[in-house]
Amino acid sequence: MLENVKSVILVLSGKGGVGKSTVSTQLALTLKERGFKVGLLDVDLCGPSVPYILNLENENIHQGTDGWVPVYLDKEQRLGVMSIGFLLKTRNDAVVWRGPKKTAMIKQFLEDVYWQDLDFLVIDTPPGTSDEHITVMENLRQIPQCSAIIVTTPQEVAIEDVRKEITFCRKTGIPILGIIENMSGYQCPTCNECTNIFSSGGGKSLAEISKLQFLGCLPIDVRVGKLAGQGLAAVKELPDSTTSKVFNDLVTVLAESIQNGS
Ligand SMILES: Nc1ncnc2c1ncn2[C@@H]1O[C@H](COP(=O)(O)OP(=O)(O)OP(=O)(O)O)[C@@H](O)[C@H]1O
Numbered sequence: 534m535l536e537n538v539k540s541v542i543l544v545l546s547g548k549g550g551v552g553k554s555t556v557s558t559q560l561a562l563t564l565k566e567r568g569f570k571v572g573l574l575d576v577d578l579c580g581p582s583v584p585y586i587l588n589l590e591n592e593n594i595h596q597g598t599d600g601w602v603p604v605y606l607d608k609e610q611r612l613g614v615m616s617i618g619f620l621l622k623t624r625n626d627a628v629v630w631r632g633p634k635k636t637a638m639i640k641q642f643l644e645d646v647y648w649q650d651l652d653f654l655v656i657d658t659p660p661g662t663s664d665e666h667i668t669v670m671e672n673l674r675q676i677p678q679c680s681a682i683i684v685t686t687p688q689e690v691a692i693e694d695v696r697k698e699i700t701f702c703r704k705t706g707i708p709i710l711g712i713i714e715n716m717s718g719y720q721c722p723t724c725n726e727c728t729n730i731f732s733s734g735g736g737k738s739l740a741e742i743s744k745l746q747f748l749g750c751l752p753i754d755v756r757v758g759k760l761a762g763q764g765l766a767a768v769k770e771l772p773d774s775t776t777s778k779v780f781n782d783l784v785t786v787l788a789e790s791i792q793n794g795s
């Protein structure tokens with residue numbers, strides 16, 4: 534049930550492993566820290582890692598009178614989480630369902646979860662442009678306030694996949710809020726020096742070419758990697774980090790967008 538949701542943010546990536554779940558969870562945590570009511574929906578059926586990242590692996594979802602009740606990270610219920618991972622016995626249980634069963638499950642997740650009034654619903658989607666993607670997109674097309682953030686890494690191959698993702702979004706009519714470049718250089722935890730291990734700037738130039746907003750570069754930061762499994766927000770634990778700045782700036786953009794109703 535999405536009637537009580539003001540704004541839906543899809544987090545997309547052209548391929549797996551680029552940090553989509555890290556971005557989805559840190560975005561949801563930053564929104565919560567900034568005082569918004571947030572839902573995080575993990576429909577990445579290939580690798581539902583959100584319960585692990587938020588340290589909610591032993592939690593269960595249950596059916597309430599109004600629908601499935603999300604798992605709340607905090608007593609105040611400011612961040613509710615729903616993931617296919619809650620239905621699996623262990624994180625390593627691969628979801629081997631075939632297409633129709635997967636799409637039915639995603640549809641159910643979009644329609645039958647009882648979200649209380651939310652400012653933002655962040656959706657961690659499966660990588661690529663698969664059937665699951667199309668189901669998510671088709672169901673979200675009708676929501677007036679739905680937009681996408683695309684996550685990429687600086688390398689050429691990832692960028693090529695992102696081009697396909699942009700074309701896909703444009704075809705489905707979902708507005709793209711912008712591009713984030715993750716794993717953009719290695720940030721030394723001791724001196725904060727950032728070293729570009731591979732190339733850099735690919736995400737930014739792709740944003741320019743595609744006439745999209747560039748939402749920032751997130752470096753590889755081992756401290757951010759270590760937050761996974763603990764459910765902690767980089768903006769709170771590492772307030773002086775580049776990661777914290779990028780997420781705070783992104784939330785400022787999102788806050789303005791719901792204020793303006795755009
Ligand atoms: N900026 C970063 N700094 C340090 N580690 C990172 C960063 N981004 C991601 N990671 C680490 O890289 C790994 C992959 O990240 P994540 O699970 O977020 O990617 P994904 O794109 O969601 O992958 P999948 O497609 O498998 O779901 C994780 O171990 C995560 O902790």
Ligand code: SF4
Nearest residue numbers: 721722723724725726
């Ligand atoms: S300056 Fe270089 S060697 Fe020194 S702590 Fe930073 S990255 Fe490590």
